[in-house]
Amino acid sequence: MSSSEPDQMRLGNKPKTSRTSSNSREKTMQQPNVYRRAAGSNWLAATVSSSDNKVHVAKAAEDGTAPDSEHLTKSARTRQRKMAQRNRYLAMDCEMVGVGHNGQEDMLARVSIVNIAGHVLLDKHVKPRHPVTDYRTSVSGIRPHDIENAEDFATVQNEVVKMIHGKILVGHALRNDLAVLNIKHPFEQIRDTSRYKPLCKLVSNGHTPSLKRLTMAVLGQEIQTGEHNSVEDARSAMGIYNRIAADWEKYLDKKQLQQQRF
Numbered sequence: 001m002s003s004s005e006p007d008q009m010r011l012g013n014k015p016k017t018s019r020t021s022s023n024s025r026e027k028t029m030q031q032p033n034v035y036r037r038a039a040g041s042n043w044l045a046a047t048v049s050s051s052d053n054k055v056h057v058a059k060a061a062e063d064g065t066a067p068d069s070e071h072l073t074k075s076a077r078t079r080q081r082k083m084a085q086r087n088r089y090l091a092m093d094c095e096m097v098g099v100g101h102n103g104q105e106d107m108l109a110r111v112s113i114v115n116i117a118g119h120v121l122l123d124k125h126v127k128p129r130h131p132v133t134d135y136r137t138s139v140s141g142i143r144p145h146d147i148e149n150a151e152d153f154a155t156v157q158n159e160v161v162k163m164i165h166g167k168i169l170v171g172h173a174l175r176n177d178l179a180v181l182n183i184k185h186p187f188e189q190i191r192d193t194s195r196y197k198p199l200c201k202l203v204s205n206g207h208t209p210s211l212k213r214l215t216m217a218v219l220g221q222e223i224q225t226g227e228h229n230s231v232e233d234a235r236s237a238m239g240i241y242n243r244i245a246a247d248w249e250k251y252l253d254k255k256q257l258q259q260q261r262f
Helices: 004-010 019-030 034-047 051-063 074-086 153-164 174-181 197-204 211-219 230-261
Strands: 089-099 105-115 120-125 132-134 168-171 190-192
Touching (some): 089 230, 105 153, 168 174, 168 230, 197 211, 197 230, 211 230
Parallel strands (some): 089 168
Antiparallel strands (some): 105 120
């Protein structure tokens, strides 16, 4: 060590840093933070609160058009695909009140939609379009104050149409729910627990079983012990489908092949 070096150290002079190491640090600082963008995208997808945005994010994930999707980590893309899968299958149930003479005609009072995990995506009461002559409270669970200031039918109908578009729709006696909503859904995208023949044959000897009976037979759960709840009924239908989905889809594939041969 030269005599000048200890002097420099005693005076507190710092050794010079090479330009190469300085430049490398600057380049590192200038690099885009990919993980921060990924975290931001995940946070956005996880904190969307409205049902419309939930559907939008899920569809974007399914189509691969989510924002900054090319920058997402592998685990983030996996979570995104799982979210899309959860929202590809939806279960719906409606509660109705009676209108017209003696309340014999059905009118929508509440509609609920859940995803494959049973999470509620939509649950709304609907304002009556005609005078209600029978609230059917003992079954529907609907009371006057539930629907008198509820949302307009057209608004809720539009939300449902957007939400179920392109999705596999699960439910029990869905024909009645779709009729009271005044909408249609492609037959091949419907999974109706009241019309799946192998299940009907097993549980009720070929007759149309009630959702209550199916839920007890397949899931071992008791529902509808009092007033009905459309969220509970939608979850029950989805639970039944989840339990036998593999056999159900094989049955449909086999049936489709048989139809193609003739």
